[in-house]
């Protein structure tokens with residue numbers, strides 16, 4: 485499987501937001517889209533998701549042109565977007581209405597997997613930000629997506645919760661080899677998680693670099709090697725490190 489973007493551009497009201505993006509993502513890769521605000525990261529992710537089809541160029545997943553929302557793609561947003569009138573269990577299984585009992589049973593296993601055992605009957609207003617995002621992750625996993633698109637999934641969380649959920653993503657990847665495309669502002673997050681980091685820059689946003697992170701996972705967040713990558717990325721983004 486591969487996700488292939490060719491000459492992808494998107495214009496809003498005559499203003500080009502992203503321009504001529506070419507990118508190939510292999511099955512099982514974790515790829516970060518990193519860049520300063522407004523360079524078109526979310527725009528690209530929405531085009532890949534099928535939520536936005538007003539782009540030019542082509543986006544092909546598993547040899548099929550993406551023409552709409554695709555059931556092998558799961559989406560995790562910055563905000564958990566839970567249904568407030570449903571409890572944790574019902575939020576997680578919402579997309580499985582009418583599915584066979586064994587599928588629902590299987591889905592319920594994700595409650596434990598994401599660390600929500602004992603919280604099944606709580607409502608979204610009773611959850612911390614981290615717990616709510618765990619529900620969103622479980623909800624995305626129940627349909628067994630081959631690809632997860634993540635749009636700044638942890639940027640609203642405290643540093644400690646963020647690290648726990650980053651490790652949860654890595655456990656998901658280890659177990660299911662899910663392909664992940666992660667939009668983030670957080671260079672440390674990208675360095676901890678990603679096989680490749682795509683640097684976008686400018687308005688319209690264009691790909692200015694594609695950096696392979698050669699370290700094995702799990703990675704040491706404090707390693708000299710990651711610090712060196714960070715220095716290089718900051719230089720590419722023309723941001724001072726100091």
Ligand SMILES: Nc1ncnc2c1ncn2[C@@H]1O[C@H](COP(=O)(O)OP(=O)(O)OP(=O)(O)O)[C@@H](O)[C@H]1O
Nearest residue numbers: 496497501519520521522523524525526527528669
């Ligand atoms: N629906 C829209 N209508 C008009 N302009 C839009 C729309 N969505 C995005 N844009 C414009 O496209 C450009 C890219 O936006 P986008 O949200 O993709 O950037 P981003 O890199 O994800 O930014 P951030 O990191 O701040 O979330 C911006 O100039 C934005 O104003």
